[in-house]
Amino acid sequence: MLGDMLSADVLAEMNDYVREELIDLLAPEQVAELASELDTDDAVAIIEDMEEDDQQAVLEAMEPEDRAAIEDALSYPEESAGRLMQREYVAVPEHVTVGDVIDRLREDVDLATDFWEIFVVDPLHRPVGTCQLSWILRTPRDIAVSDVMKREQTLIPVDMDQEEVALRFQKYALISAAVVDKAGRLVGMITVDDVVHIIQEEAGEDILRLSGAGDGDINEPIAMTIRTRLSWLTVNLGTAMLAASVVGIFEGAIAKFALLAVLMPIVSGMGGNAGTQTLAVTVRAIATNQLTASNTLRMIFREFRIAAVNGLSLGVLIGTGTALIFGNPLLGVVIASAMLINNLVAGLAGILVPVTLDRLDVDPAVSSAVFVTTLTDIMGFFSFLGLAVLSGLTAMG
């Protein structure tokens, strides 16, 4: 009964976890029927997350043609253009006229549900041009499509990562694009509505990854959420203990002059804040392809200058305040210097860590934060307490 109530479109747009639970309740034949109503890309989205056995049962219950299209899609890596594309598209040879195209479209009942451009292909089925539907509609019937089409088009290789596909769609303001195999033959089409989800997810997931909150889906089973977050917090516990051990070196100095313990979290915390700012900007710039080989050095220098100005300003502020409140100018100089040092460390780490991770092909959003805040904690404690001891403050305290 559930199967009858569900429209295939509704299923395709559902949250992953909600959909999985629903699909578990349906018979393979029902899932197969729903999937056949959809374009390949949406059908694949439903079937790819199923268990191996269930997947097989659904595929066996499908019509041979639909089944072949989905098995083909599943043969491409997850999150690639091949998974994302639909096999339903309109392609015509170069020599036909606009009138021929319109007649063909009127006759063919088995077309893609939605399409926004038609592809012009050569005899080997390689794209040679593209026509927006509005161009076809506005052109007299006897004109050849090769005179209407645009020859420059953005072709998507079938194995391209979906994040890269999304960036191309943004960069060239695409509505749809042809997908080609290694030999350059047209094998499918990606439309912008499928890419919009990816753009939103990719842009939004950096914040979740930086904070170690997994994919942050509020419909995720709670045990999974706890596991993801706890494992990240445990890593942070390790680094917090490392930072604490730096404080431990100065336990004697603190016992003599407890005011140091009162002020030290200000230095470490402010470094963490400044580092997080640089980190957020850098992670976004990397994700949007704005940070390139040619401007990285300039950006590092830019962050260094920002860190220097901010560190100096905050240092003067806290230094003057400390000197006045506690009537201890030397303590003011010590905390001001530590603040400047830690801001410089924060600014440099905030850009160098994610850039280095990115070069090493590690997602900078996932692991940068722990490196940067560990560094700013350690350097905050070490510079402040170290300078306090060196300056002879603890001897006088």
Added chain:
Amino acid sequence: MLGDMLSADVLAEMNDYVREELIDLLAPEQVAELASELDTDDAVAIIEDMEEDDQQAVLEAMEPEDRAAIEDALSYPEESAGRLMQREYVAVPEHVTVGDVIDRLREDVDLATDFWEIFVVDPLHRPVGTCQLSWILRTPRDIAVSDVMKREQTLIPVDMDQEEVALRFQKYALISAAVVDKAGRLVGMITVDDVVHIIQEEAGEDILRLSGAGDGDINEPIAMTIRTRLSWLTVNLGTAMLAASVVGIFEGAIAKFALLAVLMPIVSGMGGNAGTQTLAVTVRAIATNQLTASNTLRMIFREFRIAAVNGLSLGVLIGTGTALIFGNPLLGVVIASAMLINNLVAGLAGILVPVTLDRLDVDPAVSSAVFVTTLTDIMGFFSFLGLAVLSGLTAMG
């Protein structure tokens, strides 16, 4: 010379700051000429950021018709549908046939550059339905458009905020949509390529706002970047001093038992980490309209459970470790209890603060982090040092 080299399309797609610098170099007539080549939405994007005087000069150099369209757009609030829409669209009355539409499109040379659907309007110019171009192309000439069109369509009010527009486009997988005024009359059209930028920016800017990095544009003048970041850091300096003053209450206890100063940053820092996780998830859920009146209470309870499990686990871990390393079981119990308390505070604050700010119509991404981390710092220090004193640890130390 620069004006001749620049194509209008290139200008429209440029980074804001780079474009501003370029436009400063051009004469108003050149800017006017470039702007007239574009659809209204792109022309507005170029002109809206100019100084009042320059804007006036450019508008005066434009053709009256283009000028009126742009002045109309500028009369809507920034970041509203009215700014985003183009005035070029295709609308036909209900009674025409598919053949009439095609003939009209072939004759009219002054159409929108790109369009993907045509709108069917009643005599008062109110939309009654929409036709994708592919439906027109696939239907025989003598069929009425009213038999082809879909009556249900997503209409965008002209004063809707662009973030809300972007969410509608995502939710209904739209390629384009009609914009209507208060009387329900069709006044413009928004296409998905203009929305894609917004989706990307809105999804990406939360991470920048949470960290207080402004809009994080790496092409922004450095003085502006410094000002934005420094003002945020200064706010954080204030809250850091507040947290330090809590430590100050316990200065005497720390002087007697300096190990407390070594361990206290672990409790406050871990609370900050846990709070940031919940905060990131909540801010994303609010931004994507997933957190609604009906599930907020359930989500608060969910975060509480996660905080309880994680706080207990981390507490046992650090408590056992502390007891063993320092041979002091009471110290272990104190740090474990403080860890649990601070995790609960972090989890609750991580969801309650952004939800409350959102209810008060304050952007939760901008101001949540400072509240949450201040709370976790203060509660971390207070619970740990307070319990240490209460338990009599400092008397023995």
